[in-house]
Every structure is written in C-alpha cells, then in structure tokens.
Amino acid sequence: MDYWPYIIAFAHGAVIVRALLLEGRDPYSRAAWVLALLLFPVAAPIAYLLFGEPWVSRNFRRRANDAYLTLARLQSDAGDDETLAALPPCYRAPFETVEHISRFGAVAGNRATLTADSNAAIAAMVADIDAAQHRVHISTYIWLIDRNGLAMVDALVRAARRGVRCRVCADAVGSRQMIASKHWTAMKDAGVALCPSLGVRRDFSLLAVRRIDLRNHRKLLVIDTRIAYVGSQNLADPEFRIKPKFAPWVDIMLRVAGPVAQQNDILFASGWAVEKGENLTGELQEAASVAGGFPAVAFGTGPLSPRGAMSGAFVSLLYAAQREVIITTPYFVPDPPLLAALIGCARRGVKTSLILPRRNDSRVIGAICKALYPQLVDAGVDLFEYRPGLLHSKTVVVDGSLCLLGSSNMDRRSLELNFENNMLFYSADAAAEIRARQLAYLADSDPVDPERVKHRSLPKRLAENILTMAGAIF
Structure with missing residues (x-):
C-alpha cells in the first residue's frame, strides 16, 4: 500500500493548522x-515553512534580549518624567509608545542638522569619521x-590605521558585492572589525536557526557615542548603479x-553583541546634553519586537496629529491598523499628505500601493507621486513639530x-527643516487624480486587488 498520498495530505493539513493556530497574526x-x-x-x-513566520530560535531570541537589556541599563536613568511633562499633552502618547518599544526613556538636550542630499550626507559622515x-x-x-x-x-x-576602533555591520545580502570585494579585505587588513550581518551559516549553529530572509535593514553611523546619523541613506551613490533605471535614489539623513x-x-552594540559575541557596555559613555536641545528617543x-511594534509607532503619530501630517515612504503596503489610522486621520479633518515614488523598483509593491489609492482618496488623503526618481526617504512630520524618521518603510x-532603526523627536526647528524637504519633494510631484483612480480599467483593478490579497502574506 502506498502511504505517500496520506503522508502528504497529513503534512498539508498540519501546515494549515499551524497557520490557524499561530497567535498574534492579523486576520488578513x-x-x-x-x-x-x-x-x-x-x-x-x-x-510557508520557509517564509510564513518571522521565526528565530529561542537561543537567538534569548541572547538578543539579554544583550539589549544589559545595554539598555546604560540609559535607564537618562530619561525622566520631566522630559515627557514638557511636551504638549497631545504628543506624549507617541513618545510613551516608542519608550515601551525601546525600553529606555526620551532624553532632552539634542540638536540636529539635516544634510543637503545623499552626496552631502556621505561627505559629512566621512568628515566625522576623520575627526573620530x-x-x-x-x-x-x-x-x-x-x-x-x-x-x-x-x-x-x-581611522583604523590611526587607532580608532571601527566596527561595521553590513547586511550579508544587501552588501554582498562589497563583502566579496578586495575593499572588504582592505578594511579588515587595516584593523576594521567587520560583520556580514545575518549571513547564512553552513554549520547550523545558533545564528543559522532563523527564517532565512530576515534582513538587517538598519542605516546608522555613530561616532564616539556622541554623534549619530539616522535616516534612509545606504552607503551608495544616488545613481544607485544596481538599479539605474529608477535613479536617482532620493534619501534623507539627519x-x-x-x-x-x-x-x-x-x-x-546590541546587534554586535549577538552576532560577534563582544560586549561593548564599557565603551558607550554618556553623551553630553546640548543647552536648549530637543527631546528625542531612538x-x-x-522580528524580536512585540508584534505590531513598528506599526504601533506610526499609528500613535497619526492619532496624535491635530492639523497636518506629511508622510514620505517608497514602499506602502500597510497593515490594517496603519491603513485605518491614516484614513481616520484624514476623515477627522487633519490635512494628510502621502508622497510616494511614481516609479517603484518593486512592481508588486507598486501595484499593491495603487490598489489602495481609492480608499485613501475617498477618505480625503492627498496623494502625490514623485517624478524625478525613487523617493527613498522615510519621514513622518506631524503638525510641523513632531517627527519620526529612520529606516522603516x-x-x-x-x-x-x-x-x-528610527528616531522620534519633538522640535519645531528640526521638524521644520524636514518638512521643508518634504515640500521640496511635493514641488517635484504630481497630485494623484481622484477621477483617474476611480475609473481604472477592470483588468487593472482585478490584478491590483488580487495582489493586495497576497500582500498580507508578506
């Protein structure tokens, strides 16, 4: 008797049951x-077995949690109730939401400078590395x-040759060309400590036991624990030669x-501790406050965060908005809470603007995004499509004074x-700079015509809506 059909049917049913039993997943x-x-x-x-759940091994999760909690204690006394109390009451909830995610408090006494463009951002980073x-x-x-x-x-x-301790985490997939090059070897020979982040290991050790497509998407530079660069900038030219037809890549860096x-x-340091096993607690001294500086929290x-953490941060900002929200993002496939918050923001009279690239380097994401246009337009969201290239900046500015920016689409x-990695801050001056940059994007964008959205062809609507259903899988 051939048992294989029964074995396959049982395995198929087991996977379906697993998908139904997994807790915390949204119904869609x-x-x-x-x-x-x-x-x-x-x-x-x-x-499903490869990509259906953002799973990592218990040992990986435990090590990452322990490393982060150890390091977070460095900031346990830095935040205080006075920092939140000084904020307008309507903006405290987003900070409290982000503090719960970060496990340390908002800190006052920060200042920021917005770089002019991608090339200027790299030039500023190089200058600060040279001064490290x-x-x-x-x-x-x-x-x-x-x-x-x-x-x-x-x-x-x-920097490494003059004795500065340099450490680099580069995603093993996104930076694979650099990692395989002579330049990677040259950095190693000069004394730079290098980590191909989330690489596929052949020995089935601790770091191999995780979903294989989890990526380190962070964009972060820290100099002497006193200066940080946060935003959307990869270490690349705006011409982005691996995808030149969508260039220029338009980024923002603070x-x-x-x-x-x-x-x-x-x-x-928390990621470094897990992947390299080196505890940097003793090196991360406190950075001095700046007189009159603004409150912020990084x-x-x-996949190790509570489910819905990043969506919750976005949602909290949208519910805090009183007058205006301007959003830029290259990839817009929101989960239901985020989509509902954006629609609700416009419906309660907040001027809500969403700026997206006209041409997206991901056809699927671009199509899913356009399938959401009718809901957004009907709710009163002002939609714009950026013409010159791929708008890669990820920014949310609320009421011209509350801002979130970083690496998250x-x-x-x-x-x-x-x-x-992202940063939330409250500063009329710094947020005004970012809002001005957003308005510059708007000047190079076309408004989405509501009539064009409503009168899409039937085949186009069918294809986009089917992709919208599939979008919930990813």
Whole structure:
C-alpha cells in the first residue's frame, strides 16, 4: 500500500493548522495564507515553512534580549518624567509608545542638522569619521562599490590605521558585492572589525536557526557615542548603479548630537553583541546634553519586537496629529491598523499628505500601493507621486513639530520582518527643516487624480486587488 498520498495530505493539513493556530497574526494575513495553502497544496506549504513566520530560535531570541537589556541599563536613568511633562499633552502618547518599544526613556538636550542630499550626507559622515577619536560604529543594508561607497571604505581605513576602533555591520545580502570585494579585505587588513550581518551559516549553529530572509535593514553611523546619523541613506551613490533605471535614489539623513546618540549606539552594540559575541557596555559613555536641545528617543524594531511594534509607532503619530501630517515612504503596503489610522486621520479633518515614488523598483509593491489609492482618496488623503526618481526617504512630520524618521518603510517587511532603526523627536526647528524637504519633494510631484483612480480599467483593478490579497502574506 502506498502511504505517500496520506503522508502528504497529513503534512498539508498540519501546515494549515499551524497557520490557524499561530497567535498574534492579523486576520488578513492568516486568511491570505490559508487561502494560498488551499489553492496551492504543494508550493504554498513549502513557502510557508520557509517564509510564513518571522521565526528565530529561542537561543537567538534569548541572547538578543539579554544583550539589549544589559545595554539598555546604560540609559535607564537618562530619561525622566520631566522630559515627557514638557511636551504638549497631545504628543506624549507617541513618545510613551516608542519608550515601551525601546525600553529606555526620551532624553532632552539634542540638536540636529539635516544634510543637503545623499552626496552631502556621505561627505559629512566621512568628515566625522576623520575627526573620530575613539570609535566608529556603522550598520548598513546596502554598501556599493561606487564613489560614495569607496569614500566610506577609505575613511574607515584611515581611522583604523590611526587607532580608532571601527566596527561595521553590513547586511550579508544587501552588501554582498562589497563583502566579496578586495575593499572588504582592505578594511579588515587595516584593523576594521567587520560583520556580514545575518549571513547564512553552513554549520547550523545558533545564528543559522532563523527564517532565512530576515534582513538587517538598519542605516546608522555613530561616532564616539556622541554623534549619530539616522535616516534612509545606504552607503551608495544616488545613481544607485544596481538599479539605474529608477535613479536617482532620493534619501534623507539627519546628523544628531546629544544623549540620543548613545541610544543609537546601544542599538548598534546590541546587534554586535549577538552576532560577534563582544560586549561593548564599557565603551558607550554618556553623551553630553546640548543647552536648549530637543527631546528625542531612538528605537529599533524587528522580528524580536512585540508584534505590531513598528506599526504601533506610526499609528500613535497619526492619532496624535491635530492639523497636518506629511508622510514620505517608497514602499506602502500597510497593515490594517496603519491603513485605518491614516484614513481616520484624514476623515477627522487633519490635512494628510502621502508622497510616494511614481516609479517603484518593486512592481508588486507598486501595484499593491495603487490598489489602495481609492480608499485613501475617498477618505480625503492627498496623494502625490514623485517624478524625478525613487523617493527613498522615510519621514513622518506631524503638525510641523513632531517627527519620526529612520529606516522603516510602511510595508510588511519593515513592519514585521526587517531589523530597523528610527528616531522620534519633538522640535519645531528640526521638524521644520524636514518638512521643508518634504515640500521640496511635493514641488517635484504630481497630485494623484481622484477621477483617474476611480475609473481604472477592470483588468487593472482585478490584478491590483488580487495582489493586495497576497500582500498580507508578506
């Protein structure tokens, strides 16, 4: 008797039951997976086992949690109730939400400078690396072998040779060309400590026991634990030669000085401790406050965070808005709470603007995004499509004074899967700079015509809506 059909049927059923039993998953994602498992009984179970859950091993999770808590104690006394009390009451909830994610408090006494563009951001980073005295910590997703990428290589080599301790986490997939190059070897020979982050290991050791497509999407540079760069900038030219047809990549990077720099260094050090086994607690001294500086809090999210953490941070900002919200993001595939919050924001009279790239390097995400246009337009969201290139900046400015920026997109990967870093701050001056940059994006954007959205062809609507259903899977 051939038992294989029964074995396969049992395995198929077991995967469906697993998808139904997994706690914390939103109903749309659960329904999408179950539908896929029923329609594709061979391919879908394999895909589910590989990509269906953002799983990591218990040992990995425990080590990461222990490392982060140890480092977070450095900031346990830095935040205080006075910092939150000084905020307008309507803006305290977003800070409290982010504090719960980060496990340390908002800190006052920070100042920030917005870099002019991608090239200026790299030039400023190189200048600060050249001025570093003790440490340089970098976490990046994509590092290309181009003008800007090599400028960072040269700066790190110079710093390491004069005795500065340089540590680099580069995502093993996003930065694979650099990691395989002679420039990576040159940095290692100069004394730069290097980590191909989340690489696939062959020995089935601790770091191999995780979902294979989890990525380190963080973009972060910290100098001497006193200066930090936060934003969307990869270590690459805006021409982005691996995808030149979508260029220029338009990014935003904020140079921050003050106590929040130490929080950003804690984010770097916690990942370094897990992947390299080196405890940096003794090196991360407190950064001095700046007189009259603004309150801020840095936070990281990823598959080890409570489910919905990044979405909750976005949602809290939208509910806090009183007059205006301007959002830029390259990838817009929100989960239901985030979509509802954005629609609700516009419906209660807040001027809500969403700026997206006209041409997206991901056809699927671009199509899913356009399928959401009718809901957004009907709710009163002002939609704009950026013409010149791929708008890669990830920013939210509320009422011209409350701002969140960093590496997180408003898509499923950033909300649930990737390791991300962001910063929330309250400053009329600094937020005004970022809002001015957003308005510059608007000047190079076309408003989405509500009539065009409503009168899409039937085949186009069908294709986009089917992709919207599949979007909940990812």
